Amino acid sequence: MRSLLRAGLAAIALAVLAATAPAHAEPAVPVAQEFTLPLRSAVAALPVAAEDRTGYQRDAFRHWIDADRDGCTTRAEVLLEEAVDPPVVTGRCTLSGGRWHSWYDDRHVAGPRGLDIDHLVPLAEAWDSGAHSWSAQRREAYANDLGDPRALVAVTAGSNRSKADRDVAEWLPDRAVVCHYIGDWTAVKLRWGLSVDTAEQDRLAGLAADCPNVPVPVTQAD
Template identity: 85%
Template sequence: MRSVLRVGLAAAALVALAAPAHAVPAAEEFTVPLREVVAALPVAAEDRTGYDRDAFRHWIDADRDGCSTRAEVLRDEAVDPPAVTGRCTLSGGRWHSWYDDTYLTGPRGLDIDHLVPLAEAWDSGARSWSAQQREAYANDLGDPRALVAVTARSNRSKADRDVAEWLPDPAVVCHYIGDWAAIKLRWNLSVDPAERDRLTGLAADCPNVPVHITKAG
């Protein structure tokens, strides 16, 4: 049995682990340098207990214009816009998948990636959200970094792994970790220790560019 002293020290360590290294501004919108964004992320152990992808309802048609969230992202991110017919059927068009620097013609072969995957969001705090909050997260069109049109190959390579386990093409790693940290702060999601260490190490080698954060409503 652990001694009372050891239990007390362990409890203190857990409190320190859960606290962010730097407080984030209280404002709903703010801009801070990349390394401060990373340092501000709350740290906590992950917990995937009870995870079910169906707990995050998607793809919805929030504005009832006939286009699902998937179609809205494809339309927004097209390099050359697709033709839209009927109930938002897309054809033609051209996209750039920045994860792997690949251009694709036509929407087939593209996945819409949750930059911070649904399972990762669950692990990092979304398990305590309401169904409505999880639906809002899964269909987040309020921040263009949240959902990304990428090749099916790169999306499936990434799967539900975090930055400690998967990164895109080296040329865009700094872009990726800035977006990752921004979405985590937007939704008040934590990072685990390995994720925090990887983000910190990568950010140290990236330009300390300003990152704009808009908190989710």
């Protein structure tokens, strides 16, 4: 299933590149696992399917893990990566101090306790959109995805809980970053081969039409 999706996305990427390349130029052939599409084409490439939350449990996605066994869990790794002013790290990756920018609501936060690590595409939404058929190992990889900085975001607890498990048809961050958000949402869904429902697709397409048609790079997960 994933190989078919990769082949389809590669074909779309090639068609876009061929259509926009100068007539005298040889179109670049994208690698199936890595490609870049303009935002509106990326949105159009998302597979559309009905959502189904039957059987969803949050603990079906094991997190936060310490994948590299350095003492820092995925949560701490994201905090360390996204800090505006680095925190002090003591013991087995205990963080104190530091400062972060929560881009959902344009707030700066001092200290790690006021922050949540948001799955940009929520776990329940991922389940609805295809993760219900994944192995436990793939769901764990999704829940702890450090391979794409767009997948996990340090944001204020308030904005994360306001969003909860809602998709773009139901929740958006501050207006100033909506284009950023839908680009990242689309990239994460393409990375993991997740579908969108019709309401979500319509909202993404409508928003993308009013956003700059910027390139959206995607590296598909294994």
